[in-house]
Amino acid sequence: MTSTESHQANDGTKVKLSDIAKQTGYSLATVSKALNGKGDISETARQAIDKALKESGYVRRVSPTRRQRTIEVVFKDFETIWALEVLRGIIREAKPHDINVMVAESGDRQHPDPSWIEGIIERQPIGAILVFSNLTDRERGMFQSYNIPFVVFDPSGNPALDDLSVQADNWMGGVIATRHLLELGHKRIGIITGPDEMLCSRARLDGFSAALAERGIPSSPELIAEGDFTTPGGYEGAKALLEDERNRPTAIFAGSDLQAMGVYEAARQLKIRIPEDLSVIGFDDIQTAAYMGPALTTVRQPLQDMASTAARMIIDTTEGRTIQKRVILSTSLVVRDSTQRLARAKDQ
Known part of the structure; x- marks a missing residue:
């Protein structure tokens, strides 16, 4: 990359990465790494460069031909029937649209690890569904910078106002x-x-x-x-x-x-x-x-319905439709044989 390389800003002006380097005090190589989501720079440098890029009006743009017709789904682990139910719902919605589904394990209940985030950016799917996730500002910013929509499925904490999320009541x-x-x-x-x-x-x-x-x-x-x-x-x-x-x-x-x-x-x-x-x-x-x-x-x-809704939110976002950002689906009682009226009448 040369120091004269530039990119288009939202207002049509050219943003030179050399100017971003001068503004932040970091080398052109470091600016390039931050721009491309590489992990071998400090968090302080990344935040400073991301801030400067945002203030300049620069938005990373990806050619539509690079987008993979794939939705990526990240679980803490994929060892339970619960996870299988979620995956079935996503596939049910994605299949009629000829969209593939890719599964990853984060190994962390709270949010995907940085290496997974960098991997998904390199693969350029049409979107990601993050199960039990709580994204950091850096992770959220990386998705937004690369225009990769994501849905937080059954969020572990209160999702940010701009996050797409699906959960049950x-x-x-x-x-x-x-x-x-x-x-x-x-x-x-x-x-x-x-x-x-x-x-x-x-x-x-x-x-x-x-x-x-x-x-x-x-x-x-x-x-x-x-x-x-x-x-x-x-x-x-x-x-x-x-x-x-x-x-x-x-x-x-x-x-x-x-x-x-x-x-x-x-x-x-x-x-x-x-x-x-x-x-x-x-x-x-x-x-x-x-x-x-x-x-x-x-x-x-309704796990499968929740999962289908999450996939549909990704598809609708990609196709430019207006969607509800936060979806909460109803729960209901299913009575079977493991509960019965208390037989003995005494204080509990």
Whole structure:
């Protein structure tokens, strides 16, 4: 790259990278690395150069012929049925548009790591769907600079105002799960949450507490166990809630169906019958929920519909249509065999 290389700004003027270098005090090579999303420069340098580029009115433009007819999807990991349900929904929407779907693992619950961000920019998909993601300002800026739209699926925190996002009504899901148990006569109800830093987990817990408050029942800290939405997490949470035989809950709200599977195993080991001795309700309604023994009562989170919506948001953005930036889909109760009316009439 020569010092005379220039690019078009929004107002039609030429932006010389040599001028950006002089303005920021960094070398032309460093400016070039920042411009192209390379990782071997300091965050301070990147922020300064990005700021100067933005103030100059420069927007990175990518030729439409370079765009790959691909939507990239990044998961923390791809080891669960939950992730498969999400992927099926994305493929369902993408296939009629002849769009391929590519999957990556970030290995981080909060957001994709920098190497993944740089990889997606190099591959130039039409968009990205980020599952459980909370982007840093730098990561968000890199997507925006390269005009790659992204959708945050089931965001772990409050998405930025300009971010596209899709999620379920987790608070109402927590309410209807708890109301169901209350209507069956349960008052001593335990809950196994997801990670505390995740928005969906906090919303389900808040819904749980709100439903108890409707009946004048305080939320008891000893009946709350923090999980991680996995089966082992559900097992550990259930063991903690059920180990004291005299103070066991009569029902458990597991924050995910995978955690409910862990509750089943803990109950089996402790010789606790479901639902005769313990009612259990999950959250998600993944495919296997109906085939557990007994079939799991759960809150249906429309995962495939949520995923299809996320893919459609990418497609609509690419094709220039106006879209709703923040979509929240309804949850609903699915009653099966793992919950029943409390048989014994005594104080809980």
